[in-house]
Amino acid sequence: GQNIDQPTEMTATEGAIVQINCTYQTSGFNGLFWYQQHAGEAPTFLSYNVLDGLEEKGRFSSFLSRSKGYSYLLLKELQMKDSASYLCAVRDSNYQLIWGAGTKLIIKP
Amino acid sequence: GAVVSQHPSWVICKSGTSVKIECRSLDFQATTMFWYRQFPKQSLMLMATSNEGSKATYEQGVEKDKFLINHASLTLSTLTVTSAHPEDSSFYICSAKTSGDYNEQFFGPGTRLTVL
Numbered sequence: 001g002q003n004i005d006q007p008t009e010m011t012a013t014e015g016a017i018v019q020i021n022c023t024y025q026t027s028g029f030n031g032l033f034w035y036q037q038h039a040g041e042a043p044t045f046l047s048y049n050v051l052d053g054l055e056e057k058g059r060f061s062s063f064l065s066r067s068k069g070y071s072y073l074l075l076k077e078l079q080m081k082d083s084a085s086y087l088c089a090v091r092d093s094n095y096q097l098i099w100g101a102g103t104k105l106i107i108k109p
Numbered sequence: 110g111a112v113v114s115q116h117p118s119w120v121i122c123k124s125g126t127s128v129k130i131e132c133r134s135l136d137f138q139a140t141t142m143f144w145y146r147q148f149p150k151q152s153l154m155l156m157a158t159s160n161e162g163s164k165a166t167y168e169q170g171v172e173k174d175k176f177l178i179n180h181a182s183l184t185l186s187t188l189t190v191t192s193a194h195p196e197d198s199s200f201y202i203c204s205a206k207t208s209g210d211y212n213e214q215f216f217g218p219g220t221r222l223t224v225l
Binding site: 039041045047087096099100102 | 216
């Protein structure tokens with residue numbers, strides 16, 4: 001079957017750095033997405049990786065290793081507004097998005 | 110970026126009634142639209158995929174006669190929850206994408222349905 005694993009919850013301090021990991025086992029691979037979702041709202045796109053390596057976009061970076069079935073989202077200079085759930089999703093061979101359960105990130109002052 | 114709207118943003122209805130949710134791509138043509146539902150503290154669950162002008166493809170376990178999907182144009186898809194029951198109460202989110210190799214899904218803001 002297809003499976004996406006990410007931690008259920010993480011806590012970090014304002015101004016610090018946090019890394020959210022995602023491992024996947026899917027039938028085919030056509031890219032990995034990270035989304036941010038605040039409570040009661042729809043997800044918003046953060047990043048897309050299809051090749052191995054690090055993609056940096058401001059305070060957020062995303063890394064992919066296809067051989068290991070592994071990705072992480074790195075958030076720097078954490079702000080209180082970064083408190084949200086972070087969803088990892090993989091696009092499979094049928095171009096369907098397979099979603100992880102999300103990681104709830106709690107930022108403390 | 111591309112904008113997807115949903116209407117209504119929230120709705121409360123009585124058990125046994127039907128509710129229609131609209132999903133519109135405002136500044137692009139969406140060849141494919143997806144409908145998801147999300148229960149509290151859970152991830153998105155894909156309900157169905159619809160391509161413009163053809164019948165929707167439903168995921169296993171989703172009743173196509175209960176969740177009617179229409180994708181009549183490149184900018185509009187509708188989800189109708191027929192004979193709604195309290196267990197249908199959920200957060201329904203649509204997303205839309207264009208054709209192409211890198212075709213990010215753009216999400217609507219979601220519709221919160223409460224069935225009394």
